[in-house]
Amino acid sequence: MSGTPHRARIEDLLREYAPQVLGRLVRRYGAFDTCEDAVQEALIDAARQWPEEGVPDNPRGWLVTVASRRLVDEVRSEAARRRREDSLALATPASELLAHAADEDPGTDRDDSLALLFLCCHRDLSPPSRIALTLRAVGGLTTAQIAAAFLVPEATMAQRISRAKQTVRAAGGSLALPEGEERTARVAEVRHVLYLVFNEGYTASGGDELTAPELSTEAIRLARLLHRLLPEDTETAGLLALMLLTDARRPARTGAHGELVPLAEQDRGRWDAGLVAEGVGLISRTLPRGRVGPYQLQAAIAAVHDEAESAGATDWAQILALYELLERTGPNPMVTLNRAVAVAMVHGPGAGLAVLDEVARDKRLARHHRLLATRAHLLELLGEGEEAAAAYREAARRTTSAPERRHLTERARRLG
Template identity: 40%
Template sequence: MNDIGWIDAVLTAARPQAVGALLRYFRDLDTAEEAFQEACLRALKTWPQNGPPRDAAAWLIFVGRNAAMDDVRRRAKQVALPDEAAISDLDDAESELADRLDGEQYRDDILRLLFVCCHPELPSTQQIALALRIVCGLSVKQIARAFLVGDAAMEQRITRAKARIGGAGLPFETPGAVERAERLATVSAMVYLVFNEGYSARSEEATTRGTLADDGIWLARLLLRVFPQEPEVMGLMALMLLQQARAAARFDDKGAIVLLEDQDRGLWDDKRIAEGLALIDKAMRHRRPGAYQVQAAIAALHARAKRAEDTDWAQIDLLYANLERLEPSPVVTLNRAVAVNKVRGPAAALEMVEPLGAKLANYFYFHGVKGALLQQLDRCAEARAAFDRAIALANTPAEAAHIRQHLDHLDRENA
């Protein structure tokens, strides 16, 4: 096999399971990562000649574990293990190890690895950086580029995260059912954070931060592989796919924001939509609703509408009402108000929005939505004040430019 491009794909796919198992063996994140890297180097030396092993993850775990133990023995001036040439054909050992990597242990290893990356003592920025480095295998340079920071700063961020984890005394025993459910919720939140880091990127950042959305989807696929019957994981995956399906239509050729109702639906990714719709339909058949499923169901209604005017806003209103019960939040209520505006008009929507002012005083979208509702009600002076506040709070030039369009419209109406 002269073309070794396939090796990178195999190593990437096997990485979470291998690093997770090595973490269980050595109970140290740096040791597990170094052991995996050593196993990868040996794979690059032996696989081109010998071909891929029957179970790549088992091979990498076996070689990585031996390499780490070899390093310990060398330091202790004990007898070293055989070199890679002597262990390149691991049929018997690999088969034995693969037999022991049953589904339950595999799931616990993956979950442990992901949970370590999103330890509650870590801020979200460190959780995301650590997951991208340890689970996805991105280089420090790639992660730094995505976050628009220097390599040294990102290296320091990851190092600090590892140090905090090392001092936290994490348990390594197999989690019980209750703890596993709690961990899954935490991991799902971290995965969605990774996705949103990319999905919320400005148009000019699409080639850097935008790739994080795909990394989030990759992590969600990993979770779904570990928990194939968990409806909330299906919902999370469906939500990401349905949102990312609209990526090509979210900005115009000048980088300006294009609202959902104004998007060219011909630019939407039909393949992702089909997969997302199938997943949310499957999840809802379990009849165990959760926040991700409800959000995915809302995204599905948008995806199923061939034209903006075909959108079932009444059903979206009901779904947001369910989401308010499952996950009460002023932001959820604000989003529901957008649907209420479509169903019952701006007065009813504004009645929902105004009480949110204290909690969302510094939230760009609150003032943008409020301004749009006031504009519809011909309360122009109040609308202008809301739009001015939104511009002051805009996170990107594109957001500010979008609000200025509303102000321009107000000026034309009052000219």
Template identity: 60%
Template structure:
């Protein structure tokens, strides 16, 4: 088996093995360490001895033995060697539990953790990514990721959280946190907040994979379905977002023939089903907006009035700075750039928007549409200096240079 295939296999079965140990021992830190050692053993043994018939059972058994070793080495503190040994006799083919991945997601998104810790722990425990892979994806050091994961496990233990589904009263809030983390992971992959690449496909792919699993376990939840549809409809445009040189290509200038038609069809079908059977939520609205863009054969065919109506609904249901900016763009496309600028002038009273680079970029775009080249160039340059994304920075400087025209000095 090739190395990529082996890595995919380990990533697929690691969360199930971790869940099996958590059901028995309910100690996130020790169980996760034990599973990591089992994964290392599998990476060495399986290419030589072949993949076992039951990979999850093999990983669970090896990890359970390692957990027992760790327990026995801690005799002075625990003094429960015999109990641990008895617990370690496990069925090599543990019965599957359809809620295991969902329970892990809830645990990784525990409210005791901050967002960066939730993301790192989710990618590690549920996504099966190594510390090095997470570090590369998030553009931080291995040490930083290791510290985040270690602190997260310590906080979960200190909180007294158990490996079980939250109560019916707590579940809606915890599910909302899970979806926020998955969407954060997707967005960081779709438009990286910093670094040389616009996209980080490993993150978008992982977010979609995990959201599929969440939808499989909660098929009747309209917002989970909406989130999956939103990711599919957005990621469908990824092949056309960058040129051969890695330069950013804005939506209006993309070759729509390069969009992923299968992903668009799946996203639209998923959204259509959920809109007909569940109450409207923010992720469904965002997916509907993405669908309007994706179904326009040309940029000039985009139904901006429908998009404006959807953003107005979203602004009432889940207001936020980026919703405000996107709605202003839709207002400008429907009612003209001057009206859009008037709304933008009012919106910058919000401190979250006042100095944001996207605010300068929107203002530059509207000024450009209005014909005020000098002011547009100034704001494109302001936006470019503030973003940490190199492709976005290069695009914004290029827009400023195009407005300025050839050097006549």
């Protein structure tokens, strides 16, 4: 055993090893749902023991051994045998399971993290279920941590994860990596899940806090993992760059009392220069390599913002050109909403409001608080204070985020 480590280091280790341990068990024994439960138990044991006893010399081996023993306990349960009597994967004798103790089997260094990401983003799962299962199985987060991050009761999240595992099992999910077009589609689904996790962490959709940093941090960690596993995938590189460039602004996004600080008013000296440099470098290397996709374009837009010394020095013409290209490659009303701001900054707020009228005709965004907040901002730039205040108040009424509500209400108050 090594010396007693800091708890944060232990958490990092457990999250790093969680998918490796689960992949090893699933590949050996099958039954993803039961193996995942066993790994979670092993992670909990490690979180309790390692801070006091120190990290084992072979932490991954320790986790595999403990998880295997937990699996044996489940197999030996009469009730479990009745539930799984037709499962060939768990027909392995308990003695054979224990014979495969990880410390006695050091030769298996295969990393099944990519296969696990594919499995957790199974097409038969809903997006919320994909997110929950990914964070638990690949991210190593507990059900309680995931529930807290998404502001739902732990029992609700537990049911969601349980149903997701049952769905994967019923669909016959395995660690076999898909090929060709199927693989391309699954990678896109994994990227989308990580993008949703990051966005929820960067701007929480509800609750008293503007952000949920643990979600954004985990999304970045998993995006780094995906980029390491697929280094030639330019959209994965673009997604990671986008996350880095966006998260770099987090320290300046809130004031002393937790209030929201808009991009134009942020103290750019508080931005994380290391993340900015890493993100700019990554997207600069990626863009010339091949076909440009939506994540790369969003990262390029973020880079233009982050490289500007001040809000006034922002190259809005370049941002508008990038949004126009993004709208052609990945059209959706939120992209058009953002393009409206760029149009306003280049051609004036009246032109931006005309674009917003187009967005308002899209039912997906017609009653969204961000459409109203953007309209209020452009009306304010146009000098229409009374209309702007009314739009700010209506946007505040519709948002479920307390910090955003306070910010919008304060903007309306300032306009009278």
